[in-house]
Amino acid sequence: MTGASRDECMTIAAARMLRDGCVCFVGIGLPSAACNLARLLHAPNIVLIYESGTIGTRPNVLPLSIGDGELAETASYVVPLPEIFSHYLQAGRVDVGFLGAAQIDRFGNLNSTVVGPYEHPSTRLPGAGGAPEIATHARQTFVMLKASPRSFVAQLDFRTCAGFLDGHGARARSGAPGGGPGAVITDFGILRPHPDSQELQLAALFEDATQAEAIAAVGWHLQVSPQVERIAAPTQVELNTLRALHARTREAHLRPVQLPGWVHA
């Protein structure tokens, strides 16, 4: 027992899924932490692409925004944003795309647009960003999202990103080039699509999580894999590396801004 938080467990579980050398389209938050943790551990040659245009980024601290200067300074090179979407993502040159959302359904379709009707939403969410095309074009996607019946829902209010659509081969029949969600990493463990129906099912649980907890957190009737894996607890090395990364990040983001020609009172 390492005393890891569930956020840490999610990050470490996601990091473990990334093979060395793979090309990842990274989002801010947990995905960014997971990808950089993988890079610092077993995947030194992972290629991280942030949609702001930075390619082969090796940030020393985690970015707060998708376009932090740290990402550009440590990138192999920086391209205009339209190229990221046309020459890299659309061209099929991304292995793994990370996605988050406000809602997910049983087939891994995602909503990050609105809660309530589009024209009169009760909650206006930030919107699609790069997600619809990451969901379409990346060879596979990993979704990272904490579970509750409000986020893991039977029926999306809006479909922002295609997962497996209605399942049973619907995605493949639609001609989507990418493979869709390979895993949903959430705070009790991991869901994976059933090979035939593509319905997400409980595939693995964190060391201290239970099947009952998982079922309660999901707003549809959660299917459970015949063999639910038990995810190995974070190792001390994993946890130390992640915590050091977060500590460096906190320290860097506390540094006051220097504005040339000005001093702050």
Next chain:
Amino acid sequence: MTGASRDECMTIAAARMLRDGCVCFVGIGLPSAACNLARLLHAPNIVLIYESGTIGTRPNVLPLSIGDGELAETASYVVPLPEIFSHYLQAGRVDVGFLGAAQIDRFGNLNSTVVGPYEHPSTRLPGAGGAPEIATHARQTFVMLKASPRSFVAQLDFRTCAGFLDGHGARARSGAPGGGPGAVITDFGILRPHPDSQELQLAALFEDATQAEAIAAVGWHLQVSPQVERIAAPTQVELNTLRALHARTREAHLRPVQLPGWVHA
């Protein structure tokens, strides 16, 4: 009498037409000499764009090819070639485009593709290059081409570039964004389109050229403007500047290539 050659007269006449600050899409040969002469004389702020992607170029010597290193070294900046055609030319950001050709007709349409039928040409010419879209999009074009009944023809073998089509407003009706050929600078003088019919007519003669010479050199029945101008002879400054430019160019192009790690026997 300055003893200027007809090539020199053509170059100087073309240079005089370029106002300071205008944005020129330049081709190799006489147009390149004319544009750089203008820059060295009355148009220091002329913007020269070569289709290789160099913008705001100020070469010390004339390039032999459209992509000589000199053009890149003296450019304000260099962009990928697709941008030159999409963001500059197609976007209507070019004032003057220079064109050459193997054949021109009375409405300023050009052929640089084949002599004879396309499938079995008697002479295969280099082809279109950037010319069709320069002819379409530049606010106006200047054609530079020596005259003979084989080049100034009643009927083109192939239309590579649109001039005024069949004249009488046909170009404007076709929706072409650019204004078409504003002048044809040839070795007896200058043809300009008639305001109504757009048929090219003799507008100006070099100091030592005659109307009879012009009519003999043109393969269609050449119309003559009621007021044919007499083009002022090159000034000594114009001629000296042009000859110095050519002398610098010859000298530079004689310099042997240095290949790192090799010596030439």
Next chain:
Amino acid sequence: MPILSLGDAIRDHVADGDCVAMEGFTHLIPFAAGHEIIRQGRRDLHLVRMTPDLIYDQLIGMGCARRLTFSWGGNPGVGSLHRLRDAVENGWPHRLELDEHSHAGMAAAYCAGAARLPFGALRAYANTDLPAHNTAIRSVQCPFTGETLAAVPAINPDVTILHAQRADLAGNVSLQGIVGAQSEAAMAAKKLLVTVEEVVDQLPPSMNAIVLPHWVVTAVAHCPGGAYPSYAHGFYSRDNAFYQRWDAISRHRESFMAWMQAHVLDTRDHDGFLGSLGWKAA
């Protein structure tokens, strides 16, 4: 290309009802220019931006905007844009029309605009609900393969406003670092205003640099710090703490209005804005 004060540049070149794109993907966001638009009380603007950031939250909250073309409207790394939400959810201070895309769609629309093509084609929006809610997302058939692709209309703003590191005296502008879709938004515009950190005799030589040429630039305003609290690579970094503070400031209409009054409406210019936040000229 004239060098103007920012006040004059906005006064002369941004009119009520204009379509205005202030681009900058996290980096080089033209905050100073946005504040000046608010000070001058422009109304009825069609705002365009891939990532409406704090500056668009402020413009929307101050009632400058009629319509928003965008693809992601949040406070990066923090959460919601509360003023954008209040406008969409509650119509405060008035209704805001949305023209909503994905990043890929916006990028294609800017590229089409820069090339003066009427539309951009892309493989996007497949199996999403976005096209059902936006008539500006259509389809086009490949004349060779017969495939159906998504199509978006070109974006050609009346005015694009950027912040950049440098301009030279001729008005050539150079950008470094994360450049988002700024170059495309600039080339797509009918007018282009640029605020810069510094004006130099000549841009540093850099053969393949990203440059906006002087005859495309309508006016330059020298405005050091003009991207703050966003950042300008090589000059200053992003004030992440400000982005975090904005969440509380903007959450309620009253605290938002009080902040805007004190820091934007009651200040003369960007120096005044910085001064109101506790910065003093060194």
Next chain:
Amino acid sequence: MPILSLGDAIRDHVADGDCVAMEGFTHLIPFAAGHEIIRQGRRDLHLVRMTPDLIYDQLIGMGCARRLTFSWGGNPGVGSLHRLRDAVENGWPHRLELDEHSHAGMAAAYCAGAARLPFGALRAYANTDLPAHNTAIRSVQCPFTGETLAAVPAINPDVTILHAQRADLAGNVSLQGIVGAQSEAAMAAKKLLVTVEEVVDQLPPSMNAIVLPHWVVTAVAHCPGGAYPSYAHGFYSRDNAFYQRWDAISRHRESFMAWMQAHVLDTRDHDGFLGSLGWKAA
């Protein structure tokens, strides 16, 4: 991304019948790679290049090509490509199919290929005879304005071959100076071979440099001087005198064949080629 000898790179990755694009707009033309293709006797190639230069004249004259996609086929600043002309006018050494475009059309086709779109739209070919002779020039209607635009099919070569200044050990390749449509031709390709002036531990830092990423590069061959008689900015200049001499060499079949025998077929590699032209290792 392996670093191979040029001989191995061509042997492993260029097959008879392939669609091969060797790009470089006057600058960085991959002469060494073209010669190696001739040495290895490839046949039936579909050659693609905006500006077929001397190296394509040689490939065509040696009978390697079945088809040519291009937009300008001349000896820049000198005149004709006599071997190209002989193939088109007289079918020597055999017939050559032409797929003829303008530069703008080729650029749009490479851009579409790089983005994995099936076609590119552009405002081009209006009122010219080109579309009548090329079924690959069609039209597409804007789904918003109804305007008719030209359309060209994407170019996606089986192999793109480039010459560049540098590669690092991971296989990232950087280009400087006039870059033509190389980057687009590279990203459009199924395989990408690059010959480079030098292989370095790490590319010189340059945030917005033009880089081809290692996972897009199939193989790198270290081949200093590999663009000669074209040039590599920062390394050597263009041998204009050679381009002028080529006019006489290539004008007649006999002098052409004799030259190719002596300088390409009878030499082992690019060093041998340079040696045959009187260069000696310093």
